Amino acid sequence: MANDNAVQVQRSFGEHTTGTLYLVPTPIGNLSDFSPRAVDILRGVDLIAAEDTRNTQKLLTHFTIDTRQISFHEHNTQARIPVLLARLQQGESIAQVSDAGMPAISDPGQELVAACVAADIPVVALPGPNAGMTALIASGLVTQPFAFIGFLPRKSQEQKKFLTEYAQLPMTTIYYESPMRIAKTLARFAEVVGGERKIVVAREVTKKFESYIRGTVAAVAAWVADNSPKGEMVIILAPPAAQAETVTWSGEAVRAAVQDRVAHGEKPTAAAKAVAKESGWHRQDVYQEYLAEQERK
Incomplete structure (x- = not known):
């Protein structure tokens, strides 16, 4: 765009002088969640930019998709974006996928989308699987407003600072965590927000052993420490209790x-x-x- 005050109105479909970037969500565990539209898009584009071409190839093979892939992950983002932009500007269409779930949500994609927007290249996002939203609506906690926070920092002091800021938001907050760190992370939650706040840990969302662990922060942290659950985790933290209004009238x-x-x-x-x-x-x-x-x- 010519200046920061300009408005960019971009139609997703119709005649374009460039190709289109499609953001295609992939299943987070259950292959039946892959939509017919997603299959059609992956079959019809010129190229698939995949976070891990080996994992994506399993998906492509299952759905008989023979479109060529190129790797696009957090370690080669800056090198790949000019290559992908050039192909889009030449009229090719590209689908970007991550290993599981929505591109650009705790996965590569944000920088590529921003580059396409700046270059006036159409970006079309397909709806589809997302672990955070799926877990939220089944959690039993307040579903709106909510804030998706994503993965926490790994270092304890950074994590504590991070939680001190985000866990006090007046809304439900959503975090991702790995099974190797879930027990320590929940202990950190208890340290920062106290043990009485409601929390839900959803594991293996959409998979055979999907389960929801609900309770107070203290109770859930203790259960996880004792049982060492496996699988990818979504942590959903209830908002803090509303504070009584301070009397200011004389x-x-x-x-x-x-x-x-x-x-x-x-x-x-x-x-x-x-x-x-x-x-x-x-x-x-x-x-x-x-x-x-x-x-x-």
Whole structure:
């Protein structure tokens, strides 16, 4: 785009002078979750940019897809992007896939999408499997608002700092973790947020041994430490409990507000209730302030 204030409106389908980048989600465990549209896209593009060509080849073989692949992973992103952009600009279409789930969600893809957007190359995302969202809706916790955080830092102090920031968001938060680190990570959760917050650990989502471990942070951390569950993990942390509002209204302000409402025709009890809601005072205390003021008159 010519300047930062310009608006880019890009139609996904229709006539284009370039090829299209397709972001194709792949199954996170159950091959039946791969959509017919995803199969058609992978068969129809000129090239598949895969996080791990060996893993993707198993998927391609299963669905009888013979499209050529090129590797595209976190270690060769910067070298590959110019190559992929050049092919897209020449009119070829490319599908980008990660090992499992949605491209660009804790997987390669974000930088390639940004480069395509900057070059005015159409980007089309297919809906499909995502472990975080799948686990969230089955967790039993509040589903919105939520924040997807992804993988935590591995070093303990960085992880603690990370959790201190994100676990206090006033919403459900979602994290990914490996089975090798899940016990230590949950212990860190207990240290940072306390043991009473609700939490769910979903393991092996969509696979044969899929399970949900629900409870308080302390209880789930203890269960995981004792049972050493295997498989990829999704951690879903409930939001912190709402804090009581701090009372900031003075007695004088409360009395004046009640008097004003009564003067405009409200009954004293209704006025006290309304002012209590606005001020953070208890309704009974507001009403007592009103009665005391009346006695002073």
